[in-house]
Amino acid sequence: xxxxxxxxxxxxxxxxxxxxxxxxxxxxxxxxxxxxxxxxxxxxxxxxxxxxxxxxxxxxxxxxxxxxxxxxxxxxxxxxxxxxxxxxxxxxxxxxxxxxxxxxxxxxxxxxxxxxxxxxxxxxxxxxxxxxxxxxxxxxxxxxxxxxxxxxxxxxxxxxxxxxxxxxxxxxxxxxxxxxxxxxxxxxxxxxxxxxxxxxxxxxxxxxxxxxxxxxxxxxxxxxxxxxxxxxxxxxxxxxxxxxxxxxxxxxxxxxxxxxxxxxxxxxxxx
Numbered sequence: 001x002x003x004x005x006x007x008x009x010x011x012x013x014x015x016x017x018x019x020x021x022x023x024x025x026x027x028x029x030x031x032x033x034x035x036x037x038x039x040x041x042x043x044x045x046x047x048x049x050x051x052x053x054x055x056x057x058x059x060x061x062x063x064x065x066x067x068x069x070x071x072x073x074x075x076x077x078x079x080x081x082x083x084x085x086x087x088x089x090x091x092x093x094x095x096x097x098x099x100x101x102x103x104x105x106x107x108x109x110x111x112x113x114x115x116x117x118x119x120x121x122x123x124x125x126x127x128x129x130x131x132x133x134x135x136x137x138x139x140x141x142x143x144x145x146x147x148x149x150x151x152x153x154x155x156x157x158x159x160x161x162x163x164x165x166x167x168x169x170x171x172x173x174x175x176x177x178x179x180x181x182x183x184x185x186x187x188x189x190x191x192x193x194x195x196x197x198x199x200x201x202x203x204x205x206x207x208x209x210x211x212x213x214x215x216x217x218x219x220x221x222x223x224x225x226x227x228x229x230x231x232x233x234x235x236x237x238x239x240x241x242x243x244x245x246x247x248x249x250x251x252x253x254x255x256x257x258x259x260x261x262x263x264x265x266x267x268x269x270x271x
Contacts, residue, residue: 034135053094057107057267104249106261110139113266125173133176136265141184153233156182157193178235221255228256240268
């Protein structure tokens with residue numbers, strides 16, 4: 001009986017694929033998955049991996065050593081600036097993170113926010129294609145697990161939206177990515193770990209010199225006991241200037257987090 005059920009399921013799946021063929025989200029070609037094998041290899045395969053600053057994920061010169069595949073032991077410490085650093089990684093940081101360390105300790109991304117990968121985010125964020133969230137989560141999970149030196153967080157939380165923007169969009173794209181990401185990595189998800197207490201303009205609509213002022217004081221932690229002494233992973237779809245994630249990390253650190261990691265699908269390259 002089980003064999004007959006399995007055979008029927010396979011036949012049904014084959015029939016559905018013929019009747020409802022999938023299109024690759026990037027090239028539009030026929031595909032059994034959200035991405036065809038060619039796009040998956042071209043934009044997320046080994047050849048697409050870049051050396052990045054372990055703290056902010058901005059690309060490093062190709063001669064700089066890549067963190068991927070390393071075996072260094074990580075632990076949080078405090079530098080003379082009062083901001084936490086990741087022990088053993090300071091010599092691989094970019095100049096910006098060395099001169100002005102952010103509040104977060106680590107950033108891991110799946111790809112650059114650049115053509116055509118940016119279309120995955122735009123379709124998810126503004127095109128209501130929520131089916132792309134598990135794909136983004138899977139690609140981000142693979143990127144995270146490709147760093148054997150990285151210790152997974154104790155909790156994941158998405159970057160929260162304010163009530164007005166959440167009502168306008170109908171969903172938080174960061175949370176939609178965080179749900180399958182948490183399940184696939186076996187990490188607990190706490191959607192309300194951080195809340196947005198001030199409505200802010202979209203950072204992309206604010207002049208660079210005013211972005212820090214725009215986001216300052218925007219977040220709060222309702223239950224500090226969930227944060228104190230723990231490594232918190234913050235999930236988002238795109239990291240551009242990093243000011244939103246920096247403000248969120250600073251808020252978590254004020255409530256006792258010992259380490260904050262950004263797990264972000266795409267990173268905007270510096271101009």
